[in-house]
Amino acid sequence: MGKRNKRVYLIPSQPFNWFDRPPSFMRLLGARWLAGTLHPDKYRVDMVKETQDFFRLFLQVNLGPREAREILRR
Numbered sequence: 103m104g105k106r107n108k109r110v111y112l113i114p115s116q117p118f119n120w121f122d123r124p125p126s127f128m129r130l131l132g133a134r135w136l137a138g139t140l141h142p143d144k145y146r147v148d149m150v151k152e153t154q155d156f157f158r159l160f161l162q163v164n165l166g167p168r169e170a171r172e173i174l175r176r
Contacts, residue, residue, distance in 0.1 A: 111139055114153075116173045117161070131156045135174070149174055 113132065114120050120132030134152055137145040153170040157163040165173070 112175055114173055114175065127160060 113122070114135060118124060118126065118128060120128045120135060131152065134147055135149055138147040138149055150167050150170045153173055154165045154167070157165050157170075
């Protein structure tokens with residue numbers, strides 16, 4: 103069995119939860135976040151840029167890098 107990090111990750115929740123309720127299109131971004139968080143060696147993604155692009159496309163909100171990092175809780 104592999105080594106476990108014993109970490110807890112908080113799912114981003116702005117403007118609303120990326121996985122749970124309400125069920126929404128935010129799950130698309132949440133799936134990318136989850137893959138990059140749990141398997142960074144296999145799924146390399148710049149979540150700051152992904153978050154900025156997603157918010158611009160789906161929410162018509164232009165986030166700066168700092169705002170995106172705050173949403174991601176980095």
